[in-house]
Amino acid sequence: MESPLPLQSLRVGGAELLFDGVKEHQVTLPSQSEPWDMKQLLVWIQRNLLKERPELFVQGDSVRPGILVLINDADWELMGELEYQLQDQDNVVFISTLHGG
Amino acid sequence: MPVQCSSCGERRAMLKRPKTGHSLCKECFFWAFEEEVHQTIVAAQLFKPGETVGIGASGGKDSTVLAHVMKVLNERYNYGLKLILISVDEGITGYRDDSLETVKRNQQQYDLPLKIVSYEELYGWTMDAIVKQVGLKNNCTFCGVFRRQALDRGALMLKVDKICTGHNADDVAETVLMNVLRGDIARLRRCTAISTASEGEGVVPRCKPLKYAYEKEIVLYAYFKKLDYFSTECIYSPNAYRGYARTFLKDLESVRPSTIMDIIHSGENLSVREGVKMPVQGTCSRCGYISSQALCKSCVLLEGLNRGLPKLGIGKHHRLHDKILTKQPLTEAEERKLRKSVDF
Numbered sequence: 001m002e003s004p005l006p007l008q009s010l011r012v013g014g015a016e017l018l019f020d021g022v023k024e025h026q027v028t029l030p031s032q033s034e035p036w037d038m039k040q041l042l043v044w045i046q047r048n049l050l051k052e053r054p055e056l057f058v059q060g061d062s063v064r065p066g067i068l069v070l071i072n073d074a075d076w077e078l079m080g081e082l083e084y085q086l087q088d089q090d091n092v093v094f095i096s097t098l099h100g101g
Numbered sequence: 102m103p104v105q106c107s108s109c110g111e112r113r114a115m116l117k118r119p120k121t122g123h124s125l126c127k128e129c130f131f132w133a134f135e136e137e138v139h140q141t142i143v144a145a146q147l148f149k150p151g152e153t154v155g156i157g158a159s160g161g162k163d164s165t166v167l168a169h170v171m172k173v174l175n176e177r178y179n180y181g182l183k184l185i186l187i188s189v190d191e192g193i194t195g196y197r198d199d200s201l202e203t204v205k206r207n208q209q210q211y212d213l214p215l216k217i218v219s220y221e222e223l224y225g226w227t228m229d230a231i232v233k234q235v236g237l238k239n240n241c242t243f244c245g246v247f248r249r250q251a252l253d254r255g256a257l258m259l260k261v262d263k264i265c266t267g268h269n270a271d272d273v274a275e276t277v278l279m280n281v282l283r284g285d286i287a288r289l290r291r292c293t294a295i296s297t298a299s300e301g302e303g304v305v306p307r308c309k310p311l312k313y314a315y316e317k318e319i320v321l322y323a324y325f326k327k328l329d330y331f332s333t334e335c336i337y338s339p340n341a342y343r344g345y346a347r348t349f350l351k352d353l354e355s356v357r358p359s360t361i362m363d364i365i366h367s368g369e370n371l372s373v374r375e376g377v378k379m380p381v382q383g384t385c386s387r388c389g390y391i392s393s394q395a396l397c398k399s400c401v402l403l404e405g406l407n408r409g410l411p412k413l414g415i416g417k418h419h420r421l422h423d424k425i426l427t428k429q430p431l432t433e434a435e436e437r438k439l440r441k442s443v444d445f
Contacts, residue, residue, distance in 0.1 A: 014332035065355035066347070068320055075116035075321070078104045078124055095324065096332075097162075097271075097316050098347065 005029040005036050008089040010045075014096035015067065020051045029086070038071075039082040041092070056098070068095040108133070115325070119315045119358035127325050134322050138310055139174050145295045147308045148263065150181030155261035155305070157252050158186040158207065158215070160200035162323045163267030165207060165330040167311055170322075171265065172211050186211075187255045187264070189248050190219035192227025193336060200331040207329060218255035220247055224403055232337055235411040240337050242415060243406075246398045250390060256305040263296075268309040271316040271350065274361045277368035278346045287379050293368035303390050315361060386426060395422040410439035 006028040016023045029036050029044060039061055046054055057064060062082060069076040070093040071084060086092075104114040104124050112126035118133075125133065141147075148154060156171060158164045168186060175182050188204045191197050201217065208215040221227050224247060232240050256264050273293060280289035291297070296308035311319065323330055353360040373379075380393035390397045396404075398414060404425055405413030413421070424431060431439075 014334070017334060064351075066351035068317060070324070073115065073325075074113070077117040078114055093324075095320055097320055098351070 002031055002033070002035055004031045005086060005088060007086070008091045010049075011093045012096075013093065014098075015057060015094060018052055018054075018057055019049055025049060036086040037082065038069075038076065038080075038084045038086070041086060042082075057094075063094065064098070066096065066098045068097065069093070070095070116318075116321050119317050119354070120313075120362065122358075130318075131322070131326070134314070134318055135170055135173060135177075138170050138314065139178060141295070141313055142174065142180075142310050145308070147265070147296055147310060148180055148182055152181075152262040153183040153185065153260065155185050155187040155216075155252075155256045155259060155264045156213075157264055157266040158188050158204050159267075160188070160203035160207070160331040161267070162320055162328075162330045162332065163269055163272075163311065163316075165203070165267075165328050166319050166323050167265065167267040168207060168211055168213065169326065169328055171310065172213065184213050185259055185261060186213050186215040187252060187259065187261075188215065188217045189251045189255070190217050190221075191244055191248065192220050192229055194229055196333065196336045197228075199333070203329060203331040210329060216255050216259055218251050218258070220251065223247075223251055223254055224399075226403070226406055228337065231406065234406060234409070237337060239411070239415050243402055244337075246402055246414075250397075250399045253303060253305055253390070257303065261305060264305050264307045265310055266307060267311055269311045269314050269316050269319055270361050270365060271354075273309070273312055273368070274364040275343070275346055275350055277364050278350060279343060282342075282346065286373055286377055289368070289371065290373050293365055303384075303388075313362070313365075315358075394419050395426060401425070405439065410436060412439040 010025045010027045011023055012019050012025070013023065019025070027049075029041070042058055042061065042063065046058055050057055055064075057067065059065065063069060069081075071079050072091050073093075076084060106112050106114045106126035106129050107123050108125055108129040112128065114124035115127050116130060117124050118130070154171070156164065156168050158168055168184075171182075171184055174180065175184060186204060186208055188201060190201060204215065204217075207213075219227075228240065228244055231243050235243065252264060252266075276292045277289065280286075280292055295312050297306055322328075350360070350364075382391055382393055384390065385392040385397035385400055386395055387400045388397060390399065392398070394401075401422070402414035405411050410431075421431065421435065423429075
């Protein structure tokens with residue numbers, strides 16, 4: 001059994017309207033038998049943080065195309081994306097580019 | 102397992118570039134991004150030494166990155182340009198007022214002059230007031246038409262030689278797609294041009310130095326550089342039709358990132374066969390702005406607002422232009438048709 005996993009922070013830039021207007025979330029993931037990965041984190045976010053229109057954030061088992069994901073400030077495309085195993089004090093950022101700039 | 106930067110081989114890679122597939126560290130990415138914008142500017146000869154260039158600044162990621170990169174390149178390569186930020190205040194409480202605060206901070210951070218022109222001073226209407234009258238269906242039409250002209254008016258007041266805007270590769274690809282979907286051949290033909298020559302009096306030449314920059318890279322450039330930008334969605338909600346095109350494009354891009362460049366390439370190389378009827382550019386007989394009709398879109402929209410006939414500028418009512426110009430009253434049937442709010 002793994003112990004609970006505290007993240008340093010989980011931020012949602014440009015998509016905060018789907019999260020009750022909250023940009024930065026303090027998150028500790030509950031303990032579970034296997035290690036947490038990004039795929040499970042997305043399910044957890046959907047169940048616990050997303051307040052409305054989940055289809056604007058998730059698509060299938062990943063984020064909606066157009067939402068960038070950074071893990072400890074690095075592009076998640078370099079980190080294994082959904083398979084990345086979360087570590088204690090990881091910093092996860094979602095940036096939505098789906099509206100104008 | 103950290104990936105090494107494929108360019109310097111020393112530092113840890115921080116992003117995968119959608120355009121090239123390369124994995125780069127922050128420093129090599131900054132350099133590559135800036136150099137590519139420089140190449141775009143040089144190859145298309147966008148500016149001449151001594152010119153005054155207005156940067157359309159909304160406070161959003163694209164224009165913030167544009168202002169930053171223009172300042173960096175102007176200094177690095179001695180372009181000899183005088184840069185000015187121009188912002189349009191559409192009058193949207195809780196959205197534009199906040200983003201204008203960002204532009205004001207950018208003005209300080211980049212040490213550039215700033216001019217703000219507002220819909221209220223130019224047209225006598227804020228977007229808040231317009232939405233109250235027309236509702237949430239066609240408000241984006243008003244906003245888009247007014248913004249284009251407002252930027253020109255601001256540029257004329259400042260006597261700038263050119264305006265540059267933060268349109269990125271994803272925006273251009275989206276516009277190509279939108280014009281195909283609307284059957285708008287005239288716009289399809291010109292929407293991929295990197296710059297427009299002055300189309301007449303009252304219109305300042307425009308260019309898009311970020312035309313080949315991917316949105317993902319713009320966002321990450323702003324993020325890694327810790328640029329101060331505003332990222333909230335407009336409260337009057339995005340144009341629904343454009344939203345579908347955007348989602349479609351992002352879906353394609355996630356499967357094949359080169360889609361963006363490929364669509365731009367297609368747009369750039371399309372040629373329209375002879376004999377296709379094109380609107381003839383003239384000038385608006387009321388305000389002198391470019392227009393292919395007797396009255397420009399902006400004047401028609403404004404006339405509609407001022408008469409309480411919001412539908413006037415939505416859809417095609419060209420045959421009414423003469424009546425409006427000569428101040429003839431509309432018939433009751435015409436008025437009835439224009440008063441109802443519209444769906445499309």
